[in-house]
Amino acid sequence: MADVEAVRETGRDFIRDIVAADLESGKRASVVTRFPPEPNGYLHIGHAKSICLNFGIAGEFGGRCHLRFDDTNPAKEAQEYIDAIEADVRWLGFDWGVHLHHASDYFDQIYAWAEHLIQHGKAYVDDQSADEMRAARGTLKEGGVNSPFRGRSIEENLDLFRRMRAGEFAAGSRILRAKIDMASGNINLRDPALYRILDAPHPRTGDKWKIYPSYDFAHGQSDAIEGVTHSICTLEFEDHRPLYEWFLDNLPVPARPHQYEFARLNLTYTLLSKRILTELVRNNLVSGWDDPRMPTLAGLRRRGVPPGALREFCKRIGVAKANSLVDYAMLDFSIRECLNATSERRMAVLRPLKVVITNYPEGPGETLEAVNHPDDASKGTRSLRFGREIYVEREDFMEHPAKKFYRLAPGKEVRLRYAYFITCREIIKDANGEVTELRCTYDPETRGGNAPDGRKVQATLHWTGADAIEAEVRLYDHLFNQPAPGAGGDYTKDLNPDSRIALKGCKLEPSLAAFAQGEVVQFERQGYFCLDRDSAPGAPVFNRTVGLRDMWAKAQAKG
Numbered sequence: 001m002a003d004v005e006a007v008r009e010t011g012r013d014f015i016r017d018i019v020a021a022d023l024e025s026g027k028r029a030s031v032v033t034r035f036p037p038e039p040n041g042y043l044h045i046g047h048a049k050s051i052c053l054n055f056g057i058a059g060e061f062g063g064r065c066h067l068r069f070d071d072t073n074p075a076k077e078a079q080e081y082i083d084a085i086e087a088d089v090r091w092l093g094f095d096w097g098v099h100l101h102h103a104s105d106y107f108d109q110i111y112a113w114a115e116h117l118i119q120h121g122k123a124y125v126d127d128q129s130a131d132e133m134r135a136a137r138g139t140l141k142e143g144g145v146n147s148p149f150r151g152r153s154i155e156e157n158l159d160l161f162r163r164m165r166a167g168e169f170a171a172g173s174r175i176l177r178a179k180i181d182m183a184s185g186n187i188n189l190r191d192p193a194l195y196r197i198l199d200a201p202h203p204r205t206g207d208k209w210k211i212y213p214s215y216d217f218a219h220g221q222s223d224a225i226e227g228v229t230h231s232i233c234t235l236e237f238e239d240h241r242p243l244y245e246w247f248l249d250n251l252p253v254p255a256r257p258h259q260y261e262f263a264r265l266n267l268t269y270t271l272l273s274k275r276i277l278t279e280l281v282r283n284n285l286v287s288g289w290d291d292p293r294m295p296t297l298a299g300l301r302r303r304g305v306p307p308g309a310l311r312e313f314c315k316r317i318g319v320a321k322a323n324s325l326v327d328y329a330m331l332d333f334s335i336r337e338c339l340n341a342t343s344e345r346r347m348a349v350l351r352p353l354k355v356v357i358t359n360y361p362e363g364p365g366e367t368l369e370a371v372n373h374p375d376d377a378s379k380g381t382r383s384l385r386f387g388r389e390i391y392v393e394r395e396d397f398m399e400h401p402a403k404k405f406y407r408l409a410p411g412k413e414v415r416l417r418y419a420y421f422i423t424c425r426e427i428i429k430d431a432n433g434e435v436t437e438l439r440c441t442y443d444p445e446t447r448g449g450n451a452p453d454g455r456k457v458q459a460t461l462h463w464t465g466a467d468a469i470e471a472e473v474r475l476y477d478h479l480f481n482q483p484a485p486g487a488g489g490d491y492t493k494d495l496n497p498d499s500r501i502a503l504k505g506c507k508l509e510p511s512l513a514a515f516a517q518g519e520v521v522q523f524e525r526q527g528y529f530c531l532d533r534d535s536a537p538g539a540p541v542f543n544r545t546v547g548l549r550d551m552w553a554k555a556q557a558k559g
C-alpha cells in the first residue's frame, strides 16, 4: 500500500497532493497512471517531464504506470518510433512491467462504444466536407450551426457507420460525430469527431481498419479500460476535459478515470514540438533524431547526458499548473552536478600547441602519476608519460598577454598539472607569423607540481605528452541562438550556425582510447565528453556533453 507519509516528505506538487488525498480518503484504493506517447516521432525532454511525473507517482505511491501508445493515426506513425520510445523510457530508468498497451488493442471495444452512442441517439454520420464542418463549427465567440445530417435516424447512422468500417467510402468523405451541443461555449463539445476514414496500414492492426478513432474518443476510454485512476496530461487538454467526462458519462465503461492537467516543459533556446523536430530531421537541418544538439532523449543520450541528470532536472523544475519557460542553464547545471560526481578526469588538448622543453633530457621521458577523481580515491590513479616534447592548449599562451592573463607568455612560469613548473623562453613562428611551437625550460626540482622553495605560479595548465592519441572532438552549442526560437515566425532563421564545431587533430591522453561509447569523462579544464558512435578503430570521436562553466549557479548567486 502507498506510503503517503514518505512521499509527503519528498518533492510534492499539486498532482501528488491530489493522489495522496484520494488514497487517504479511500476515494481510490490504488493509483494507476500512464504515459501515452503518440508514436509519430522520438521522445524529447518535455516527454521526460511527463514520464518522470507518471512513473514517479506510481512508484512513490505504490501503484503502477502503463506505457500506452496512442496509436490512432497510422498516417503519421511508424514502428521505428515505437521501438525508439520503448528504448528511451527504459533508458530514463522506468519500467512498465507487463503493462505495455496500445490504443489499438482496444479498437474493437472503442468501435462497439461508437455503435453504442449511435444506438442511443448520441452520434451521427456527417457527410459535410472538412471545410463545411470547419465553417459550421463557429468561433470562440459564436456558437456553431447544426449539420444538415444531424437528424439522421439511428438505423441510417448505423448502416452508414458499418459501411464506413467496411471501406465502402473514400477517405475524408464522411465522419462519425458525437451529438452533443453545437451551441456549447466549449468548442470541444460541438459535435466532436469520433471516427474518420483513413486509408493507411496500421503498424499493429495492418489492414483490418478503414476507420480510426479520434484522440479524444480513444484516450479516456483506453484509460477506463486499463483502470487508470489519474490521467495526467498537459494544459492544452484542459478544455477537452468536459468531453473526456461526457464520454465516460455516456458509455458503459468499466472504471472512472479522472483527467488532471499540468504545465508542459518549455526550455530556452529549444523547440519541443514533435512537428518541428520532425522537420529538422527531414530537412537535414540536423544529422538525425539523435543529433547531439537535438532535445530528444536519443540526442541527449548521444551527447553523454546521463539519465539520472534528466530525472534530477525534472525533480528540480517541479510540476505546476501555470506555463513557464525554464532556463536551459538549469539543465546544464543538473548534468554537471551528476557528471562531476561520477566522471573520471583526463587531460586532452583540443587545439594543440607544441612545447619543447629544452633542458629536459632526450629519450623516453618519465612516468608521472595522476589521480582519476579528486574526491573519490576509489577511482584510482593512472600514469602519464612526460618528456621533452608535449602539447598545451593554444589558448593557454599569449605572446602579448592581456591584463589578468596568468597563463603562458614569454618569460612566464606556469605549472603543468601533475608534472613540473615550466617557463616560456622562446616562440617559434611560421612564415605567416603564426606561433607553431614554444621553447620552454623546466625546473627539475618541481616534480609533481610543487616548488621546494615555496614559490607560486598563477596558473596550472593541462597538457598531453608525445604518446597522445589523435581524436576529433565535437563541441556543441544551442541549436538555436534565440531564447525563444521562432518567435519571429520562422524558426529556421534562429538556427545557430555555430552550434557544432568539429576539431580535428586533438591530442588526448592515451588512456582515453579505452573508454567505452557513451561513458562520460571530464577533460580537465574543458568540460565533460563522451565517445561518439561515429568513432572508428584508431580514430576516436568525442562529443562535448557540457562545458565546465557553471552559468546557472553564478546567476543564482547573483540573485
Ligand code: ATP
Pocket (backbone or CB within 6 Å): 035, 036, 037, 038, 039, 045, 046, 047, 049, 050, 070, 232, 233, 234, 263, 264, 265, 266, 272, 273, 274, 275
Ligand atoms: P507535440 O505536441 O510536440 O507533437 P505531443 O505532446 O502531442 O507532442 P505525445 O506523444 O502525445 O506528444 O505526448 C505524450 C505525453 O507527453 C502527453 O501526455 C503529453 O502531454 C506529454 N508531453 C508532450 N510534450 C510535453 C512537454 N513539453 N512537457 C511535458 N509533457 C509533455
Ligand code: MG
Pocket (backbone or CB within 6 Å): 038
Ligand atoms: Mg499528443
